[in-house]
Amino acid sequence: MRQRNGYLTAGLILTAFLAALIILGYFWTPYDPSAMAVGPKFDAPSLAHLMGTDNFGRDIFSRVLKGAGTTFAIAIATVAIGAVCGTAVGALTGYFGGVVDEALMRFNDALTAFPSILLALVIISILGPGKKYNVILALGLVFIPSFARVTRTAFASLRDVNYVKSARLMGASRGRILVVHILPNTMSVLLPAITIGFNNAVLAEASMSYLGIGVTPPDASLGYMLSEAQSMLTMAPWYAISTGLVIILLVFGVGLIGEGLQRRGREVA
Amino acid sequence: MSEELVLSVQHVTSGYQEGGVLRKKAYHEVLHDVSFDVRHGEILGLVGESGTGKSTLARTILGMVKPDKGQVVHYTKRPQMIFQDPYSSLNPAYSVEWILEEPLRIYGKYDAAERKRRVRDMLELVELPTECLKARPAELSGGQRQRVSIATALIQRPKFLIADEPVSALDVTIQAQILKLLRQLRDELDLSYLFISHDLNVVYQLCDRVLVMKSGRIVEQGTVDEIFDHPKEAYTKQLLAAAE
Numbered sequence: 001m002r003q004r005n006g007y008l009t010a011g012l013i014l015t016a017f018l019a020a021l022i023i024l025g026y027f028w029t030p031y032d033p034s035a036m037a038v039g040p041k042f043d044a045p046s047l048a049h050l051m052g053t054d055n056f057g058r059d060i061f062s063r064v065l066k067g068a069g070t071t072f073a074i075a076i077a078t079v080a081i082g083a084v085c086g087t088a089v090g091a092l093t094g095y096f097g098g099v100v101d102e103a104l105m106r107f108n109d110a111l112t113a114f115p116s117i118l119l120a121l122v123i124i125s126i127l128g129p130g131k132k133y134n135v136i137l138a139l140g141l142v143f144i145p146s147f148a149r150v151t152r153t154a155f156a157s158l159r160d161v162n163y164v165k166s167a168r169l170m171g172a173s174r175g176r177i178l179v180v181h182i183l184p185n186t187m188s189v190l191l192p193a194i195t196i197g198f199n200n201a202v203l204a205e206a207s208m209s210y211l212g213i214g215v216t217p218p219d220a221s222l223g224y225m226l227s228e229a230q231s232m233l234t235m236a237p238w239y240a241i242s243t244g245l246v247i248i249l250l251v252f253g254v255g256l257i258g259e260g261l262q263r264r265g266r267e268v269a
Numbered sequence: 270m271s272e273e274l275v276l277s278v279q280h281v282t283s284g285y286q287e288g289g290v291l292r293k294k295a296y297h298e299v300l301h302d303v304s305f306d307v308r309h310g311e312i313l314g315l316v317g318e319s320g321t322g323k324s325t326l327a328r329t330i331l332g333m334v335k336p337d338k339g340q341v342v343h344y345t346k347r348p349q350m351i352f353q354d355p356y357s358s359l360n361p362a363y364s365v366e367w368i369l370e371e372p373l374r375i376y377g378k379y380d381a382a383e384r385k386r387r388v389r390d391m392l393e394l395v396e397l398p399t400e401c402l403k404a405r406p407a408e409l410s411g412g413q414r415q416r417v418s419i420a421t422a423l424i425q426r427p428k429f430l431i432a433d434e435p436v437s438a439l440d441v442t443i444q445a446q447i448l449k450l451l452r453q454l455r456d457e458l459d460l461s462y463l464f465i466s467h468d469l470n471v472v473y474q475l476c477d478r479v480l481v482m483k484s485g486r487i488v489e490q491g492t493v494d495e496i497f498d499h500p501k502e503a504y505t506k507q508l509l510a511a512a513e
Contacts, residue, residue, distance in 0.1 A: 163358055165350070170347070171375055172375045176375070184360075184363070185361065185362050
């Protein structure tokens with residue numbers, strides 16, 4: 001019955017391919033990502049070194065796999081924190097309303113008024129820079145308001161719908177109504193929000209690491225590698241290009257999924 | 270029919286505040302000194318034009334709205350409600366089987382096998398094929414959905430049911446089937462209904478007694494024959510004339 005959805009299919013294929021490569025990268029890379037002189041310095045892409053080598057003769061493909069793994073993990077953890085906490089806040093404020101709702105939402109507005117990177121910077125400087133977990137925590141906290149806003153609207157619009165009223169008459173607990181009866185019906189807004197959040201997290205991590213306040217060596221992330229690549233742009237342009245390309249493909253694939261989900265949501269509605 | 274009561278509504282007055290910080294507060298009364306009883310085994314019709322407070326009365330009876338004055342006394346446990354729109358009364362995220370089982374899970378006294386058995390029994394009572402169990406509400410017709418709604422409302426085995434315009438969103442032929450089903454279920458399961466409708470023909474077919482409501486007041490009540498053949502109030506006569 002459901003129509004084929006080109007965006008969703010294309011996005012899922014692209015993302016699945018990249019995710020498979022990234023997961024492979026956790027267990028196996030063609031060369032040790034930090035081993036030096038596995039090939040000549042500044043070697044152009046070849047069959048032996050798919051993305052060429054850098055100034056130390058390290059294999060860039062291996063480094064990109066590893067770095068993408070770090071970026072991927074950070075983005076997923078960030079979205080998980082943002083989505084879980086944001087949905088909890090949105091569910092409670094949307095369903096119960098009242099003074100707490102008003103207060104939290106105005107606080108939310110205030111937080112949203114700051115650019116997210118700036119807010120993450122502030123949190124990082126409090127937590128201490130250079131640690132992977134602090135980046136996750138900072139970005140996760142920054143992402144809570146957007147999820148809270150989206151889910152609050154959904155929960156508020158469904159709290160007095162007939163099937164929720166009848167669940168109340170059956171004697172369902174508030175927790176059960178929120179989680180079992182309403183939450184599954186907010187997926188049409190929550191899932192696209194998760195894909196958008198994921199992409200923002202990838203880009204935010206890349207920007208922060210590029211600026212040197214995100215992931216630092218010995219960890220490598222795509223953002224950090226991009227800043228490294230910048231210094232050798234003329235000698236090894238393939239470094240910047242391949243790193244940037246992976247970021248773009250990752251964001252593009254997940255973006256397609258999000259677009260597909262939104263279109264499907266509109267069809268159903 | 271006995272004189273035993275399932276519900277007693279006593280001098281219920283209900284309204285809402287409008288306005289607030291910037292505007293002048295105004296109190297709008299929706300129900301004014303409403304009193305009536307629902308007797309065991311009867312189908313009590315509640316008629317009146319839209320906007321007279323019928324739905325507010327239903328919500329007040331079920332405790333979704335607190336009355337400002339008066340009280341509602343239930344003599345049965347967990348009264349249920351059937352809604353007008355069978356599209357929004359079934360959770361679109363789940364299968365019919367899950368929806369029917371949910372009230373039993375909430376009730377919490379039956380194991381999985383017993384729940385499945387009760388769901389199948391109820392499905393038979395509302396005359397739906399077992400193939401419906403795997404379907405999502407969106408895949409069913411309006412009439413089938415209303416049967417599922419009725420089954421969901423009845424599966425906890427309540428003794429009193431409020432039906433708020435349960436057939437007015439359906440085709441005439443489907444209406445007749447659902448009305449027949451409601452009458453059948455009343456006899457088989459020993460139920461009592463408060464049946465809300467603006468359609469006097471439907472009320473005439475189904476109900477034993479009728480309440481006539483106008484602007485939040487019960488203006489007349491009596492048996493179907495009394496109301497339809499010998500209306501006393503001008504408003505009732507007017508309603509009947511309009512339904513001719």
